[in-house]
Each structure stands twice: as structure tokens, then as C-alpha cells.
Amino acid sequence: MNLRDIIVRKMDLQPWTEGEKIPWNEPDFSRRMLKEHLTQQHDAASRRTVRIKKHIEWIDRVILAGSPSQILDLGCGPGLYAARLAARGHSCRGIDFSPASIEYAVKHAPENCSYTFGDVRATEFGSGYDLVMFIFGELNVFKPADIRLILQKACAALKPGGKILLEIHLPEVVEQMGNQPSTWYSAESGLFSAAPHLCLMETFWDEANTIATERFFIIDAASGEVTRYAASTQAYNQAQITSMLRETGYGEIAFSHTLTGQPASEADEFFVVSASRPLETA
Numbered sequence: 001m002n003l004r005d006i007i008v009r010k011m012d013l014q015p016w017t018e019g020e021k022i023p024w025n026e027p028d029f030s031r032r033m034l035k036e037h038l039t040q041q042h043d044a045a046s047r048r049t050v051r052i053k054k055h056i057e058w059i060d061r062v063i064l065a066g067s068p069s070q071i072l073d074l075g076c077g078p079g080l081y082a083a084r085l086a087a088r089g090h091s092c093r094g095i096d097f098s099p100a101s102i103e104y105a106v107k108h109a110p111e112n113c114s115y116t117f118g119d120v121r122a123t124e125f126g127s128g129y130d131l132v133m134f135i136f137g138e139l140n141v142f143k144p145a146d147i148r149l150i151l152q153k154a155c156a157a158l159k160p161g162g163k164i165l166l167e168i169h170l171p172e173v174v175e176q177m178g179n180q181p182s183t184w185y186s187a188e189s190g191l192f193s194a195a196p197h198l199c200l201m202e203t204f205w206d207e208a209n210t211i212a213t214e215r216f217f218i219i220d221a222a223s224g225e226v227t228r229y230a231a232s233t234q235a236y237n238q239a240q241i242t243s244m245l246r247e248t249g250y251g252e253i254a255f256s257h258t259l260t261g262q263p264a265s266e267a268d269e270f271f272v273v274s275a276s277r278p279l280e281t282a
């Protein structure tokens with residue numbers, strides 16, 4: 001792409017038409033993203049350690065009742081949750097399609113923790129899990145048909161009575177995401193490029209389908225070459241999530257404000273839901 005392509009760009013951008021998400025699976029991008037996962041300066045890519053520890057304590061105590069469990073962590077990133085749950089005596093497997101994150105997770109994995117590099121839509125989950133985790137808003141970035149597939153696979157992977165734990169963007173947060181003003185920044189290096197560049201950002205809100213789309217144009221300072229990225233985020237309310245979970249085989253659905261069980265604050269961007277695979281009957 002070039003600067004002319006930006007000038008004549010579509011201004012009625014439809015969700016997922018210019019890309020499903022930013023390129024987490026590209027090796028160079030994933031290495032730059034890993035730095036964002038591991039930083040203790042912000043909670044944008046992954047939470048800081050102090051928050052993760054509080055979440056782990058609640059998941060272990062409330063969701064797993066302190067019982068040693070088999071856990072599948074979907075979109076596990078560099079294993080910041082799985083490794084800590086394994087340290088509490090659980091057996092964990094993580095799946096993620098960021099190669100740098102998986103490399104880091106494997107390098108730091110305890111004996112009872114393993115990782116798979118792959119797309120959660122296509123990777124086999126296995127079976128016999130007490131808990132499947134899909135947190136930090138990862139559900140929202142997939143198309144609804146893909147979400148149903150992932151939820152069905154997760155249900156089949158659970159033991160009867162096992163639980164899925166979801167953390168979902170609040171609908172108002174997604175709407176706000178899609179109504180941000182256009183902006184830009186310059187950087188010597190950054191998430192989208194290791195070289196000096198400009199990043200132009202704009203957003204779109206699909207009111208009818210409650211989907212926010214973010215578009216990024218990355219302009220290389222040396223060549224003027226333009227690279228485009230786009231990512232869409234689907235909003236869901238509690239009724240929609242309940243319906244989707246029922247349709248994909250779950251029962252005993254329960255909602256929480258946060259992954260600590262505490263009331264939400266104005267800064268919280270997610271709500272939490274757990275649901276169980278029904279017990280088998282004779």
C-alpha cells in the first residue's frame with residue numbers, strides 16, 4: 001500500500017473485512033508483543049503480576065474449590081495464568097497462536113504445565129478437563145460462528161460437571177472502542193514496527209450488530225510504505241452470552257463482576273461468567 005491508498009480508503013468499513021485481528025502470529029510482531037505481555041507498566045496486553053495473583057487465588061478457591069484439577073487455558077499468551085495455577089498443584093495446558101509467547105511459556109513451564117502453538121479454532125483440545133479458561137476478552141475478537149465452534153469444542157473437552165470460565169468485554173466498553181476519534185502517533189520503534197514509523201488509527205461502530213472495528217495504517221519512515229491492519233470486537237450482553245452457552249451445551253450459568261469476585265469498579269472493562277457441562281445421566 002501507499003499514501004494514495006489511505007486517501008481513497010473505504011469509510012464504510014465492515015467488520016472483519018480487512019483482517020480479523022492484529023498479527024499476533026507473525027514472529028517479529030509476536031516478539032514485540034511479548035514485551036508488552038511481560039511489562040509491569042500497564043495492563044494492556046496482559047495484567048500486571050499483582051492483579052494476576054489475585055485472579056489466581058479466586059479461581060483456585062472459588063471456581064476449583066481448592067481441588068487439584070485439569071485446566072485448559074485458551075489464548076494463554078506467555079502462560080502467566082497457567083504457570084501460576086500449575087504452581088498450586090493443578091495440571092495445565094495452554095493454547096495460543098503467538099509463537100514468541102508460546103516459546104516463553106514453554107521455557108518457564110513447571111513440570112505439570114504444557115503448551116501448544118495453534119489457533120484455538122483449529123487446534124484439538126483433548127478431553128478430561130475440570131476447567132476451560134477463555135479470559136481477558138478473547139471471546140469478543142472472534143466472529144460469532146467461530147465463538148460457537150470454540151464453545152462447543154470446550155464443552156466436549158470438559159468432564160461432566162466441569163466448568164468453562166469466560167471474561168467478556170462489557171458492551172459499553174466495546175461501543176466506546178468503536179467510537180474513538182481518529183488519532184496518530186510517531187515512534188522510533190513500537191508494537192507494529194521495529195523501525196521508525198507513523199501509526200494512523202481510526203475506528204468504526206456497527207450499531208446494528210454491536211461490533212467495533214479498529215483500523216491501523218503503519219507508514220514506514222524510510223520508504224513511505226504503508227501496511228494496514230484491522231481488528232473487530234463483538235459486544236455481547238449477559239442475555240446473549242446465556243443464550244449462546246445454552247445453545248452450545250452448557251448449564252448452571254453464573255455471572256460475576258470480576259475475576260476476584262469483588263464488585264466492579266469504574267475502571268473494570270469486563271464481566272465474568274462460568275458455566276458447567278451437564279452431568280451425564282443414565
